[in-house]
Amino acid sequence: MSTIIEVSNLSFSYPTEEGKAAHRVLHDIDLKIEEGEFVAILGHNGCGKSTLAKHFNGILKADRGSVHVLGMDAGDEENLLEIRRNVGMVFQNPDNQIIATVVDEDVAFALENLGIPHDEMARRVDEALELVGLSEYRQRAPHMLSGGQKQRVAIAGILAMRPKCIILDEPTAMLDPKGRKEVMKTILRLNREEHITVVLITHYMDEAVQADRVIVMAEGEMILDDTPREVFQNVGLLHSLSLDVPQTAELMFALRQEDIKVPISVLNVDECVAEIEKLLGGGEND
Amino acid sequence: MIKTEHLSHFYSVGTPFETVAIEDINLHIKKGEYVGVIGHTGSGKSTLIAHFNAILKPTSGKIFIDGKDLWSEDKKQRIQTRFDVGLVFQYPEHQLFEETVYKDIAFGPKNMGLSEEEIHRRVEKAMRFVGLSESVLEKSPFDLSGGQKRRVAIAGVMALEPKVLILDEPAAGLDPMGRDEILGRIREYHQETGSTVLLVSHSMEDVSKNADSILVMNRGRCQMHASVPEVFERADELEKMGLDVPRITRVFFALQDKGYPVSRNVFTVEQGKAEITRLLKEGGKNHA
Numbered sequence: 001m002s003t004i005i006e007v008s009n010l011s012f013s014y015p016t017e018e019g020k021a022a023h024r025v026l027h028d029i030d031l032k033i034e035e036g037e038f039v040a041i042l043g044h045n046g047c048g049k050s051t052l053a054k055h056f057n058g059i060l061k062a063d064r065g066s067v068h069v070l071g072m073d074a075g076d077e078e079n080l081l082e083i084r085r086n087v088g089m090v091f092q093n094p095d096n097q098i099i100a101t102v103v104d105e106d107v108a109f110a111l112e113n114l115g116i117p118h119d120e121m122a123r124r125v126d127e128a129l130e131l132v133g134l135s136e137y138r139q140r141a142p143h144m145l146s147g148g149q150k151q152r153v154a155i156a157g158i159l160a161m162r163p164k165c166i167i168l169d170e171p172t173a174m175l176d177p178k179g180r181k182e183v184m185k186t187i188l189r190l191n192r193e194e195h196i197t198v199v200l201i202t203h204y205m206d207e208a209v210q211a212d213r214v215i216v217m218a219e220g221e222m223i224l225d226d227t228p229r230e231v232f233q234n235v236g237l238l239h240s241l242s243l244d245v246p247q248t249a250e251l252m253f254a255l256r257q258e259d260i261k262v263p264i265s266v267l268n269v270d271e272c273v274a275e276i277e278k279l280l281g282g283g284e285n286d
Numbered sequence: 287m288i289k290t291e292h293l294s295h296f297y298s299v300g301t302p303f304e305t306v307a308i309e310d311i312n313l314h315i316k317k318g319e320y321v322g323v324i325g326h327t328g329s330g331k332s333t334l335i336a337h338f339n340a341i342l343k344p345t346s347g348k349i350f351i352d353g354k355d356l357w358s359e360d361k362k363q364r365i366q367t368r369f370d371v372g373l374v375f376q377y378p379e380h381q382l383f384e385e386t387v388y389k390d391i392a393f394g395p396k397n398m399g400l401s402e403e404e405i406h407r408r409v410e411k412a413m414r415f416v417g418l419s420e421s422v423l424e425k426s427p428f429d430l431s432g433g434q435k436r437r438v439a440i441a442g443v444m445a446l447e448p449k450v451l452i453l454d455e456p457a458a459g460l461d462p463m464g465r466d467e468i469l470g471r472i473r474e475y476h477q478e479t480g481s482t483v484l485l486v487s488h489s490m491e492d493v494s495k496n497a498d499s500i501l502v503m504n505r506g507r508c509q510m511h512a513s514v515p516e517v518f519e520r521a522d523e524l525e526k527m528g529l530d531v532p533r534i535t536r537v538f539f540a541l542q543d544k545g546y547p548v549s550r551n552v553f554t555v556e557q558g559k560a561e562i563t564r565l566l567k568e569g570g571k572n573h574a
């Protein structure tokens with residue numbers, strides 16, 4: 001397995017107007033993401049998730065420390081084209097991402113820049129639009145779409161690129177439950193079957209549960225870095241960091257406060273049903 | 287409070303892309319009602335609510351706010367509506383435009399012609415409401431994180447102290463605690479002021495925790511408008527429309543399918559806990 005993103009001792013502040021003290025946003029971050037991993041990043045508003053992610057494809061440059069992508073220094077302009085060919089990013093607000101005036105041109109935009117042959121490009125655009133369920137909207141103007149439809153356009157653009165690593169900054173924030181499930185299914189498939197590395201920034205604990213690894217940030221620092229099951233044991237700590245646990249774990253937590261003996265890390269509906277069955281004396285010996 | 291008659295809106299009329307965004311909506315939202323609005327992507331939610339403070343004009347049909355026809359000859363009604371009906375946009379970027387966070391939140395109250403003092407009081411109150419710290423007041427709203435922008439946008443509307451509060455996906459981008467706190471304060475505001483609230487959301491959990499009734503949009507039509515239990519009882523239909531029921535409700539549906547005598551009306555963690563403790567007391571084992 002090779003390392004796809006390596007962050008060492010990274011610190012960052014946004015430039016400020018003269019005379020004002022710079023406020024440091026990221027503090028001494030050390031992080032290694034291996035090829036094929038599915039990593040979720042959680043953390044309170046303003047803790048630095050998007051800022052960190054923008055270092056992964058060279059949109060922002062480290063003040064101190066370094067970021068390497070596939071061994072290339074992301075602080076070096078010369079590497080940016082190659083890095084962006086390999087690391088695709090879906091931004092938090094699709095408006096910042098959508099460039100073209102027609103949906104399918106927008107999805108093709110990055111491919112054109114990468115010099116993909118025309119036939120191949122057309123095929124990938126079709127496939128990506130199909131995947132996000134927007135085929136019938138391909139000739140529309142992106143600004144004439146609903147909020148969730150715009151978000152799907154942005155996701156399609158990255159899917160069509162087929163990068164080695166996909167970074168998604170709250171990609172499902174505006175999607176309906178079915179759309180959210182479909183995007184998660186697509187992410188999982190790309191990761192499991194095509195070994196694409198996935199970094200998912202999210203405020204939905206139910207999505208983080210599906211990752212292999214969960215990183216919790218607070219105030220520009222990394223606080224936890226473990227499997228979902230381990231991370232979601234820390235109900236008290238997560239609450240104190242403005243975070244949450246999946247609703248099923250929340251129920252277990254509430255029952256434990258009543259002295260009912262159940263495990264906490266119950267991450268989905270099936271596990272939750274099984275635990276309650278045990279409690280009620282059915283289930284296991286059914 | 288809000289009534290519509292045969293309300294329809296078409297976009298791009300007369301072009302090949304003419305879209306029927308909403309069609310023949312007949313609604314009656316009572317004064318002081320808290321309505322959750324759900325519906326698949328593109329179902330017409332944002333289009334519908336943009337009519338309630340006169341941002342969009344109906345292609346056909348009528349809207350009555352507090353009994354008055356919004357698009358009658360009398361223009362004053364529409365101007366008053368912009369102050370009475372506060373709308374938080376789906377994307378905060380579509381709402382923020384001033385140089386500083388302070389000015390952005392003060393914009394509405396200023397337009398209402400309030401005194402400097404009153405404006406200041408409202409800005410401070412709104413900041414506390416959304417949990418923003420003083421340190422961001424002089425920043426440009428564009429130099430904030432996604433969730434911080436969202437908070438500024440909500441604060442700007444709360445500063446109007448509107449009689450009708452309409453929020454289009456206000457929790458998208460908020461961290462879990464911010465979401466619970468802000469939705470909690472909106473509920474308090476609703477209870478204290480008797481204001482009417484419309485919460486557009488893709489989170490079935492947030493809707494069930496906060497709303498009294500649910501309005502379901504589907505392909506531009508209003509498919510249901512009923513109490514929370516009545517709507518979630520129709521889980522299969524919701525699923526066909528790209529929607530769902532809260533996760534916790536799924537747990538209890540599954541338990542019932544396995545023969546346990548549990549209620550199907552469990553929509554929050556609190557209700558789930560109560561239901562399980564009840565079962566344990568009753569001995570649980572009486573299932574087939």
Ligand SMILES: Nc1ncnc2c1ncn2[C@@H]1O[C@H](COP(=O)(O)OP(=O)(O)OP(=O)(O)O)[C@@H](O)[C@H]1O
Nearest residue numbers: 014045046047048049050051429430431432433434
């Ligand atoms: N362009 C900018 N200029 C100055 N400060 C910024 C800028 N963008 C973000 N910040 C600040 O940097 C900090 C980290 O922001 P960032 O966007 O990385 O947070 P985040 O973890 O992604 O939050 P959210 O969950 O709200 O999206 C915040 O305090 C924010 O106000």
Ligand SMILES: Nc1ncnc2c1ncn2[C@@H]1O[C@H](COP(=O)(O)OP(=O)(O)OP(=O)(O)O)[C@@H](O)[C@H]1O
Nearest residue numbers: 144145146147148297307327328329330331332333
């Ligand atoms: N400005 C516009 N011009 C043309 N068509 C539009 C425009 N805005 C929305 N539409 C179309 O109208 C329909 C309803 O859109 P609307 O934004 O009301 O949906 P929504 O329920 O809010 O969706 P979402 O959950 O994705 O925000 C969609 O098919 C959309 O493509």
Ligand SMILES: [Mg+2]
Nearest residue numbers: 050092431432
């Ligand atoms: Mg962010």
Ligand SMILES: [Mg+2]
Nearest residue numbers: 146147332376
């Ligand atoms: Mg919308």
